[in-house]
Amino acid sequence: MIEIRDVHKSFGQLEVVKGVSMSVAKGEVVSVIGGSGSGKSTLLMCINGLEPIQKGNIHVDGIDVHARGTDLNKLRRRIGIVFQQWNAFPHLSVIENVMLAPRKVLGLKRSEAEAIAEQRLKHVGLGEKLKVYPSQLSGGQQQRMAIARALAMSPDYMLFDEVTSALDPQLVGEVLETMRMLSSEGMTMIVVTHEIAFAREVSNRVAFFHSGRIREIGPPEQVIGSPQQAETITFLQSVL
Amino acid sequence: MFQYTFHWRPILNALPDMLSGAWVTIQIAVLSMLIGTIAGVLLALARQSSNKILSGFATAWVEGARNTPALFQVYMVYFGLGSLGIHLDSYPSLLIGIAFNNAGYLAETFRGGLRAVPPTQMRAARSLGMSAPKAFVYVVLPQMFRIVFHPMTNQMVWAVLMTSLGVVVGLNTDLTGITQELNVKTFRTFEYFAAAAVIYYLISKVITLTARLIAWRVFRY
Numbered sequence A: 001m002i003e004i005r006d007v008h009k010s011f012g013q014l015e016v017v018k019g020v021s022m023s024v025a026k027g028e029v030v031s032v033i034g035g036s037g038s039g040k041s042t043l044l045m046c047i048n049g050l051e052p053i054q055k056g057n058i059h060v061d062g063i064d065v066h067a068r069g070t071d072l073n074k075l076r077r078r079i080g081i082v083f084q085q086w087n088a089f090p091h092l093s094v095i096e097n098v099m100l101a102p103r104k105v106l107g108l109k110r111s112e113a114e115a116i117a118e119q120r121l122k123h124v125g126l127g128e129k130l131k132v133y134p135s136q137l138s139g140g141q142q143q144r145m146a147i148a149r150a151l152a153m154s155p156d157y158m159l160f161d162e163v164t165s166a167l168d169p170q171l172v173g174e175v176l177e178t179m180r181m182l183s184s185e186g187m188t189m190i191v192v193t194h195e196i197a198f199a200r201e202v203s204n205r206v207a208f209f210h211s212g213r214i215r216e217i218g219p220p221e222q223v224i225g226s227p228q229q230a231e232t233i234t235f236l237q238s239v240l
Numbered sequence B: 001m002f003q004y005t006f007h008w009r010p011i012l013n014a015l016p017d018m019l020s021g022a023w024v025t026i027q028i029a030v031l032s033m034l035i036g037t038i039a040g041v042l043l044a045l046a047r048q049s050s051n052k053i054l055s056g057f058a059t060a061w062v063e064g065a066r067n068t069p070a071l072f073q074v075y076m077v078y079f080g081l082g083s084l085g086i087h088l089d090s091y092p093s094l095l096i097g098i099a100f101n102n103a104g105y106l107a108e109t110f111r112g113g114l115r116a117v118p119p120t121q122m123r124a125a126r127s128l129g130m131s132a133p134k135a136f137v138y139v140v141l142p143q144m145f146r147i148v149f150h151p152m153t154n155q156m157v158w159a160v161l162m163t164s165l166g167v168v169v170g171l172n173t174d175l176t177g178i179t180q181e182l183n184v185k186t187f188r189t190f191e192y193f194a195a196a197a198v199i200y201y202l203i204s205k206v207i208t209l210t211a212r213l214i215a216w217r218v219f220r221y
């Protein structure tokens, strides 16, 4: 379970997350929608401790992410994150990209890591691309590789930050399909996305972000189907 | 005036000695490059450090290595340390002097290379649970080495040529040292130094070609 309580986050003088609270239960899929610059990415990076916070707290399965003694490297094994820019490691082949963390972080043997990597890559439909380099893949394939790379650590949670926003339109579908599959397998996910139809379909709840705050949160048929706040309505009109 | 007769026989006679000298030259160049690369990476990191003493030390090293004659740097190791009571032989003095020079130049090259690796690579590695040092070694460094490979090749050639400075600290086992001894004994100056120059040239060319081969083999992406 992820519990976010009254989190405030600033970059210098600029406060970009202004008191956000929400919780995500095991097996739940929560989509986060909202305009660009509203603090969605920043919140995701606070959840796995890539960014410090100034106030409030975030607990993942009871562990206080920003407490002094917390071993973030250990915590991050359980929280996969996939970024808008997929960040493939260009010097490693597809299977090596996926094997790296299991080997260097979990200390698995090459053969064990290879077996896991191959399984994850087949799962996201890249079983034929094990030996090629990321530069030889399409954007959609690289993004699926990034998902497999996160899954190789067998995380309990997956965070997705607009993973389809940088893709050509015809490649969006295959990545959404991969996420759909994960959700159907019961993966707990927080999905920042502009794909409103997708959010509506897979989410248990949808949170609408506006200038660093959650303006509206609830089941998709409520937040997307019959939004109450003026900002939500304006935003949905702009993206639909 | 143009009637100099080039004598081949002394060169042929001296060739085995000169080649064994070339081997010493290559040894020193390779070792100084290994030390220089490791020190260069550490210096590049130290310069970015928020610790003032650390970054100051690294900056002084880099500035000194790049803005004073390499000859003086070798001198300082041999005679400078000597006057402080640390007496090193010719070979280690030359090796340390050149490694010092290599490290200074490479640190600056590495700094540029590190800046060319997108910070998102580090972030992606950390998000997989890798510690900062592991992320640096397995994700950032390999990408940096590709970026700086050509300047590193140049530095390697430069290291070979710098080994000729060994003669000023009394080294007589490297290519220049042996050539100089032959010269003093026989005064066939032109022949010996011409032969040595050809050998230096060949070593440099082999390095450049080998580097190209390594790059082709290693950087497949």
Ligand SMILES: Nc1ncnc2c1ncn2[C@@H]1O[C@H](COP(=O)(O)OP(=O)(O)O)[C@@H](O)[C@H]1O
Pocket: A011, A014, A016, A034, A035, A036, A037, A038, A039, A040, A041, A042, A043
């Ligand atoms: N590293 C950073 N340094 C300074 N400002 C940042 C940084 N990252 C994000 N911001 C600012 O924080 C605000 C929220 O950004 P972000 O979380 O990326 O929004 P979103 O993902 O909703 O588009 C923006 O105004 C952005 O410019």
Ligand SMILES: [Mg+2]
Pocket: A037, A040, A041, A042, A161, A162
């Ligand atoms: Mg964003």
